[in-house]
Amino acid sequence: MTAYRRHHRKLLPCLAACGALTSPLIIAQTEPASGQELDWVDADQLTESQQKQLPAGCCGAFIDPYTAPADALPVEQTPISATAQSIQADGNRAFELHGGVRLEQGPRLLETESATLDQVSGEIVLDGNVTLRETGLLIRADNAQMSTTNEDASVDNARFVLHESRLNGSAGHLQKFGDRLLRMRHGDFTTCEPDNAFWRLKAKELTLYSDKNYGVAKNARLEVADIPVLYIPYLAFPIGDERQSGLLFPSFSQSTNNGVEYAQPFYWNIAPQLDATLTPSYMEKHGTLLDINVRHLSSFFSSELNASYLPDDRGGYDQQSDSAIASGELTEEEAYPHRGEDRWLLQLNQTGGAQSRLKTVIDYTDVSDVDYLRDITSGETDLEYAASIRKFGQVSYTGDHWNLGISANEVRYLNESAQQPYKELPHAFARGQYSLSDLQLSIDSHYSKFDLISYYQRPSHELVVGERLHTAVNLAWPTRWQWGYATPTVGVRDLRYQLEQAPIINTDSTPDPTINNRSPQLNAPQASLDLGMFFERWTQWGDTPLIQTLEPRLFYLYSEYVDHQALYNPLNDSNQALDFDTRLFQMDYNQLFRSTRFNGLDRLDDANQLSVGLTTRFISARTGEEHLALSLGQIYRFETPKVVLDPSAPSEAYSYRQSEYVGRISARASEHFRLSSDVVYDHRNNALTSASASVEYSDDSQRLVNLTYRYQRQTTDLALSADPDTDIVYNQRLNQLDVGAFIPLDGNWSLIGRSHYDFNFDLELDTFAGFEYNDCCYRVRLLWREWLNFDYNSGYDLESANSDDYDRGFFIDLQLKGLASISDRVGNLLRKTIPGYAEREDNLQ
Numbered sequence: 058m059t060a061y062r063r064h065h066r067k068l069l070p071c072l073a074a075c076g077a078l079t080s081p082l083i084i085a086q087t088e089p090a091s092g093q094e095l096d097w098v099d100a101d102q103l104t105e106s107q108q109k110q111l112p113a114g115c116c117g118a119f120i121d122p123y124t125a126p127a128d129a130l131p132v133e134q135t136p137i138s139a140t141a142q143s144i145q146a147d148g149n150r151a152f153e154l155h156g157g158v159r160l161e162q163g164p165r166l167l168e169t170e171s172a173t174l175d176q177v178s179g180e181i182v183l184d185g186n187v188t189l190r191e192t193g194l195l196i197r198a199d200n201a202q203m204s205t206t207n208e209d210a211s212v213d214n215a216r217f218v219l220h221e222s223r224l225n226g227s228a229g230h231l232q233k234f235g236d237r238l239l240r241m242r243h244g245d246f247t248t249c250e251p252d253n254a255f256w257r258l259k260a261k262e263l264t265l266y267s268d269k270n271y272g273v274a275k276n277a278r279l280e281v282a283d284i285p286v287l288y289i290p291y292l293a294f295p296i297g298d299e300r301q302s303g304l305l306f307p308s309f310s311q312s313t314n315n316g317v318e319y320a321q322p323f324y325w326n327i328a329p330q331l332d333a334t335l336t337p338s339y340m341e342k343h344g345t346l347l348d349i350n351v352r353h354l355s356s357f358f359s360s361e362l363n364a365s366y367l368p369d370d371r372g373g374y375d376q377q378s379d380s381a382i383a384s385g386e387l388t389e390e391e392a393y394p395h396r397g398e399d400r401w402l403l404q405l406n407q408t409g410g411a412q413s414r415l416k417t418v419i420d421y422t423d424v425s426d427v428d429y430l431r432d433i434t435s436g437e438t439d440l441e442y443a444a445s446i447r448k449f450g451q452v453s454y455t456g457d458h459w460n461l462g463i464s465a466n467e468v469r470y471l472n473e474s475a476q477q478p479y480k481e482l483p484h485a486f487a488r489g490q491y492s493l494s495d496l497q498l499s500i501d502s503h504y505s506k507f508d509l510i511s512y513y514q515r516p517s518h519e520l521v522v523g524e525r526l527h528t529a530v531n532l533a534w535p536t537r538w539q540w541g542y543a544t545p546t547v548g549v550r551d552l553r554y555q556l557e558q559a560p561i562i563n564t565d566s567t568p569d570p571t572i573n574n575r576s577p578q579l580n581a582p583q584a585s586l587d588l589g590m591f592f593e594r595w596t597q598w599g600d601t602p603l604i605q606t607l608e609p610r611l612f613y614l615y616s617e618y619v620d621h622q623a624l625y626n627p628l629n630d631s632n633q634a635l636d637f638d639t640r641l642f643q644m645d646y647n648q649l650f651r652s653t654r655f656n657g658l659d660r661l662d663d664a665n666q667l668s669v670g671l672t673t674r675f676i677s678a679r680t681g682e683e684h685l686a687l688s689l690g691q692i693y694r695f696e697t698p699k700v701v702l703d704p705s706a707p708s709e710a711y712s713y714r715q716s717e718y719v720g721r722i723s724a725r726a727s728e729h730f731r732l733s734s735d736v737v738y739d740h741r742n743n744a745l746t747s748a749s750a751s752v753e754y755s756d757d758s759q760r761l762v763n764l765t766y767r768y769q770r771q772t773t774d775l776a777l778s779a780d781p782d783t784d785i786v787y788n789q790r791l792n793q794l795d796v797g798a799f800i801p802l803d804g805n806w807s808l809i810g811r812s813h814y815d816f817n818f819d820l821e822l823d824t825f826a827g828f829e830y831n832d833c834c835y836r837v838r839l840l841w842r843e844w845l846n847f848d849y850n851s852g853y854d855l856e857s858a859n860s861d862d863y864d865r866g867f868f869i870d871l872q873l874k875g876l877a878s879i880s881d882r883v884g885n886l887l888r889k890t891i892p893g894y895a896e897r898e899d900n901l902q
Contacts, residue, residue, distance in 0.1 A: 095218045095225055096120055096195055097251050112874075114805050115833030117250055121220040123190040125164035135163035137205065141172075151175050158183075165208065166190040169201075179205045187212060189233075193220050194267075196231065208235045215241075219267070222296045223248045223833070223875060228263070239265040246272075248875030249834030256281050256835060256873045258292075271295050281873075294876055302326045305334075310882060313864050314373050314432060314846075316341030320348075330354050342373045346433065357413065363404040365433070372396035373432050377861045400425045400433070414455050422446040427471045431846070445470045460488040469512050478520055478559070479637050480510040495534060502528040503658060507637045509559050516564035519633045523556035527658040531583075541590035550616075550661050551580040554635070556627050569629035577623035581661045583616040585652055595678070602678040610670040610690075612650045618663035618699055625704050634703045635659060641708055644737050644746065646670070646721040649690045654698070654711060665696040686723040692716035710739070710746070717746050729756040739770075746770050753892060761799040761893045768792050792816040797891040805832045809840065809883075811890050818855045820845065823890070827868075827883070838870040838883040 099117045100108060111118060129135065142156030152174045154160075160167040160181070170185030181203050189196040189203075189210060198212035210233040217239070218225040226246030233239055244263040247254040260277035272294050279287040293302060305322040312318070320338035327333060336348040344367055351362040378392035390396075403423045410416035424430065424446060446469050453462030467480040489500040506524045509517060531548030554577050558568050592607040627635040639657025642648050649668040670690030676683050694714050701707040710717060717739045724732040734750040747769045754762040769791035797811040806828060813823040827840035846864040870883040888895040 094197065095216065095251050096122060096220065112833060114831040114836065117833075119218050119220045119223055119225065121190075121193060121195070123166055123192070123195075125166075125192050129163045131163055131208075137162045137174075150177055162205065164191055167203075174205070181205060194218075195220070196233070198231070203233075209233060219265075219296070222270075224265070224296055225249075225251065226257070239267065241265075247834070248873075254834070256876070258294075258876065260292075265296060267296075296875070310868070312866055314375060315343055316374070340373075340433075342371060343367060343433065344369060344371050358407060358409040358417070359411075360405070360407040360419075363402070365402040367400045367433065370395050370398055370400050375432075380861045395426055395428060395432070398425070400429055402429055402433075416453050416455070418449070418451045420447055420449040423448065423469075427469075427473055430471065444472065444475075458489055458491055460486075462486050467510060469510070473512070473514055476510070476512050476514065478509055478513045478515075478517065479507045479522070481505050481507055481638065495536070497533045497535060499531045499533070500528070501530075502526070505637070505658075509562070514563060516566065517559045517562045518564050518566040518568050519631060520559035521556045521627050521632055521635060522559045523554055525637065525658065526553045527551070539591075541588070543589075544587040545585070546587075547582070547584045549580060549582050551578075552658070552661055553578045554624075554627075556635075558628060569631040571629045573626055573629055574623045575628065577627065579619045579621065579623070579661050581617045581619045581663070583614075583652065585615070586611075586613045587650070588612075596675075598675070598684075603684070604676045604678050606672075606674045606676065608672040608674070610650070610668075610672070612668040612670075614652060614664045614666055614668070616652075616662060616664040619661055621660065621700055624659065634705075636702060639702065641702065641711070644710065644717060644719060645735050646688050646690060646719045649692060649719065655702075660700055660702065662700045663696075663698055664694075666692050666694045668692045682725070683723075684725055686721075688721040689718065690720075691718050713741060715740070730754050744770060751892075755893050755897075759799070759801050759897055761797075761891055761897060763795075763797045763892045765795040766793070767795075790817055793822070795890075799829075799887065799891055799894055799897070805830055807831065809838070809887065813890075815855060818858065820855055820858055825886070833874065835874055836870075836872040838868075840868045840883050840886075842866060842868060842886075 096119050097117055098107075098120045100111060100115065103111070103118060103120070107118060107120070138161040139154060139159065141154035141158045143154070145153040145155075147153070154172045154174070156170065158167075158169045158172045160172065166189075167181070167183060168186075168188040168190075169183040172184070173182040175181075183201040183203075185200070187196075187198040187201045189198070189201065189212070191208070195218045196210070196212060197216045199214040201210055201212040203210035210231075212231045212233075213229070215228045215231040216225075217227070217231065224246050225248070226241075226244060228241035228244035230242045231239060231244070232241075241260075241263040243261060245257050245259040246263065246265075247257045249255055249257075257280045258274060258277055259280060260274035262275040263272065263277075264274075265272040274289065274292045274294070277289045277292050278285050279289070287307075302325050305324050307319060307321045310318045318338060318340050320336050322334050322336040325333045325335065331351075331353050333349060333351045336350075338346040338348060340346060346365055346367045348365045349363070351360075353360040372393040372395065375392070378387065381387040382389055382392050401424070403421075405419055405421040407417065407419040409418075448467040448469075449464065451462055451464035453460060463483050463485045465480075465482040466484065467482070468477065470476045484503065484505045486504075487500070487502045489498075491498040504524070504526050508522050509520070527550070529548060529550045531546050533544055533546040535544045536542065556575050556577070561568070587610075589608060589610040594605050594607075596603050596605045624635040626632055636659055637657070639655050639659040642651065642654055642656050648654070649670050654662050654664075668690060669692075670688060672686060672688040674683055674687075675685040692715070694716070697712055697714065701711075717737045720734075720736045720738070722732065722734040726732065731753045732751070734748070736748045737746040738744075739746045745768060748766070749768070750764075750766045752762075752764040754760065793813065793815050795811070795813045799807060799809055801807040807830075808826075808828055810826045811823065812821065814821055821843065823842075823844040825840050825842035825844075827838060829836065829838045843863055843865045845858060845862055868883050868886075884898070888898070
């Protein structure tokens with residue numbers, strides 16, 4: 058055996074000897090490699106472009122210093138280039154390299170203290186401080202064995218990192234098969250930074266499928282802060298954006314109503330366009346719930362199905378009910394009416410035809426009982442988010458001139474006393490638009506059939522059901538100039554019914570046999586003139602040049618009065634005024650320029666009025682951005698409107714010859730600060746009728762602050778009637794303030810808070826406070842919350858609320874980045890209650 062020192066002149070015999078190798082060995086002289094153990098680079102040492110690519114909360118990144126040559130051929134087609142301090146050759150069979158060994162072969166780089174190359178078997182044996190590099194992969198080990206004819210490798214005591222996915226870990230023994238598969242025995246991994254792993258998954262057997270972006274762990278345990286918290290016999294997990302079937306991490310929670318909860322989801326990646334998540338959940342005080350979520354996406358439809366089933370409910374716990382039992386107000390059976398029952402939820406959402414003229418919409422939700430959402434999803438819904446559920450479906454077609462469709466709609470109120478009597482099945486519509494030279498012809502026709510909804514519990518002998526056809530035909534002449542516009546419109550509206558007595562329920566009363574009119578018909582001509590002008594002037598705010606506009610607008614509306622007596626007493630004098638789906642619009646600035654005051658089609662309202670509005674805007678002369686808009690207006694009625702919803706309870710505000718003053722403010726004081734407000738002022742009573750104001754702040758540091766104030770002087774609630782046959786107007790005010798904030802602090806900490814307060818009844822409706830810690834490895838959100846767990850069946854009488862109506866608790870979300878999210882209850886709450894939080898989360902993805 059001949060020994061060679063590292064010297065340029067004595068390398069020539071080695072080149073000749075290595076020419077007999079299957080893969081030729083070319084040796085060159087280079088300096089030894091250096092760098093961090095796992096290529097970790099702190100954030101302050103990254104380039105500006107690398108810092109912008111850092112995920113939220115990260116303090117550094119794994120940066121791959123090795124880039125394979127762009128023209129590199131596969132390993133089996135590439136000769137080996139080698140450097141070493143000394144080389145020993147054993148004839149033409151094997152070569153031993155010692156001291157600073159560096160081997161390059163196509164896309165692969167090897168570094169070690171010593172290496173043996175066998176030309177017969179094509180094997181390379183590396184020993185001592187082994188480094189294996191391929192694009193996006195680094196493996197360090199004590200020793201390794203690999204082949205010169207492929208990219209397979211076998212290493213002992215390995216440390217590895219996948220740069221792109223940030224996955225790093227170790228293994229007692231690691232096998233690499235090409236660029237597709239890493240298989241480890243007694244291995245572990247994390248996505249945390251080196252030497253600071255908050256969480257780590259350890260497994261007896263661990264396999265990473267790099268080409269499919271997922272991994273499988275067998276006999277695994279999860280350690281958080283070096284404490285074992287979970288044993289998992291089998292786990293499939295993603296290491297990229299690809300979806301993979303397998304067990305997801307379970308969720309844990311605790312609530313007053315449900316007790317301890319444990320949910321174990323299983324994800325099933327059925328097909329590229331179809332997946333499902335099955336989640337059995339154990340609830341200490343209710344039993345075992347099975348939940349399924351199925352998603353389907355195709356070129357035409359986007360569908361999502363949710364279904365839950367709870368057999369033999371144990372009844373749960375409710376402090377209100379227990380207090381009522383203790384006081385003797387309720388029996389246990391009355392307090393827990395669903396004990397022993399099977400309970401369920403079914404929800405389907407679908408949209409179709411995004412790129413087609415034919416479109417479909419399905420929004421279908423049904424529950425076994427009105428208390429299901431309150432009992433089973435306690436703490437996840439607020440009283441303003443789930444007051445009703447809906448069954449709605451629609452198919453429509455949009456042509457060049459016509460929009461045609463048919464739909465069905467049924468709304469079930471979870472407060473049974475608020476249930477409205479009618480469902481609409483079917484509803485068909487036809488909307489047409491034609492241009493006739495400078496004229497525009499529009500036709501809007503709606504046919505509906507109204508039946509009594511099965512959930513209606515009040516006596517029905519005063520109600521009617523039947524069919525309605527409403528048609529409006531309008532001819533407009535829109536004309537625009539640079540300085541203004543004018544749009545005269547003439548039209549006619551026609552309203553026809555075919556009525557019959559509603560089925561008699563919940564009463565022994567019999568309807569009046571006298572029939573006034575089964576088929577009332579009403580029609581009325583209508584005309585309007587919409588005039589507007591634009592004036593501009595240059596002005597300045599500090600050093601900012603602005604354009605101020607002045608935009609007066611006049612809207613004259615005439616609609617002929619037609620006698621509605623046939624609708625006020627539709628079949629007989631004992632019937633209620635016919636009202637299938639109609640309400641008065643809430644007065645605001647937009648209402649000045651609408652051609653009707655009714656939201657619905659059961660009235661042909663009369664009008665002889667002039668609306669006057671004035672808007673001024675301040676617009677940046679440099680960017681065209683609107684900084685401030687102020688609007689003020691009023692309606693002048695030349696005749697008092699006669700058409701009302703119910704002649705026994707006319708709206709006082711619409712009888713004024715001059716309407717309330719309405720105003721609107723929209724401001725963007727800076728890039729981060731926005732303000733909007735609507736005000737309605739009653740000049741007759743010198744009092745606010747309604748007011749709302751919203752102040753939003755958001756900046757590049759992801760700070761979110763929102764303040765919303767709502768005031769309504771009078772609210773009408775049909776559900777609170779002591780007499781179910783009478784509609785009562787309650788003169789109570791809505792007077793509420795809602796403040797929410799998400800404020801990042803220095804480092805990785807953020808504060809979270811919300812207060813939703815009712816000044817009328819001096820009640821906190823929902824209050825929570827907590828914090829979030831977010832780094833590159835994990836995110837945890839801790840929240841304390843106190844909220845009014847409102848009973849939908851008791852109505853909205855907040856005056857009777859007391860301490861028994863509140864739930865209180867702590868909630869924790871823990872997300873292990875790169876592995877799974879254990880829970881997202883806090884995140885869902887923040888998306889609902891803090892404007893801008895959902896967009897923030899999307900931007901951080």
